[in-house]
Amino acid sequence: MLPDRFFFDALADAAKAETLPRFRTGLSVVNKIEGGFDPVTEGDRAAETAIRALIEERFPDHGILGEEHENIGLDREHIWVIDPIDGTRAFISGLPVWGTLIGFQSNGRATMGLMDQPFIGERYFADGERSWYAGPDGERQIQVRDCGSLSDAILFTTSPHIFTGEAANRYRAVEGRVQLFRYGCDCYAYALLASGHVDLVVESSLKPYDIGALIPLIEQAGGVITTWDGGRPEQGGNIVAAGSPTVHAQALALLSGL
Numbered sequence: 001m002l003p004d005r006f007f008f009d010a011l012a013d014a015a016k017a018e019t020l021p022r023f024r025t026g027l028s029v030v031n032k033i034e035g036g037f038d039p040v041t042e043g044d045r046a047a048e049t050a051i052r053a054l055i056e057e058r059f060p061d062h063g064i065l066g067e068e069h070e071n072i073g074l075d076r077e078h079i080w081v082i083d084p085i086d087g088t089r090a091f092i093s094g095l096p097v098w099g100t101l102i103g104f105q106s107n108g109r110a111t112m113g114l115m116d117q118p119f120i121g122e123r124y125f126a127d128g129e130r131s132w133y134a135g136p137d138g139e140r141q142i143q144v145r146d147c148g149s150l151s152d153a154i155l156f157t158t159s160p161h162i163f164t165g166e167a168a169n170r171y172r173a174v175e176g177r178v179q180l181f182r183y184g185c186d187c188y189a190y191a192l193l194a195s196g197h198v199d200l201v202v203e204s205s206l207k208p209y210d211i212g213a214l215i216p217l218i219e220q221a222g223g224v225i226t227t228w229d230g231g232r233p234e235q236g237g238n239i240v241a242a243g244s245p246t247v248h249a250q251a252l253a254l255l256s257g258l
Helices: 005-022 044-056 089-095 164-175 188-194 214-219 245-255
Strands: 029-031 039-040 063-064 078-086 099-106 109-117 122-124 131-135 138-144 154-157 180-183 200-206 223-228 235-242
Touching: 005 044, 005 078, 005 099, 005 109, 005 122, 039 044, 039 089, 044 063, 044 078, 044 099, 078 089, 099 214, 109 188, 109 214, 122 188, 122 214, 131 214, 138 245, 154 164, 154 188, 164 200, 164 245, 188 200, 188 214, 188 235, 214 223, 223 245, 235 245
Parallel strands: 063 078, 154 180, 154 200
Antiparallel strands: 029 039, 078 099, 099 109, 109 122, 122 131, 131 138, 200 235, 223 235
């Protein structure tokens, strides 16, 4: 048995009950690493615990890969991929572009995914065939747009500071070619891409839980998402997503160093 839209919504609602009451409340933050800043809040941990409890009750034979707690059964056919608060820096800054990411993989391939932004009331869902938006202005199927070429594209990345060394040079080559670039949207940038509002997202050093839910959202809206060398993105790494094959190919040529 595979999950349906109602179960994904139940998972998102369980996470929302833990994250939203803590948003903009001055909650305590723990730094997970020495020599840098990788924040985690009680909202992250409580939301993932709530999601896991429902999955383990309904689908005890499924694996779970999450950011905040121990991974379970990563060799199983079906695996859930969870990031309870993608964009924790935005969360602790009061900026409503963070989201709860809940992805589902079968045989290593991302097939379904949900991104929920509970503060503004927007939910994006890929059901295995198509991508959908639900929010204050109703519900509808969403699709990427084709802006034509890289020179006409709107580009998002979380921050130019995530790129180092040669990756920074390659990112700047792309940024220098686009019509407009903006920073700071985390997972929400991918939702904007799937909805046809922007054309390109370029990121570096992502973990599987950062991207697992977003892969089907982009692909089932008609977009293209790969690593910088053109491979499948399920394991994370350096990621490029685009609204059209042409824009993707033009960006990939610069990012791959070809």
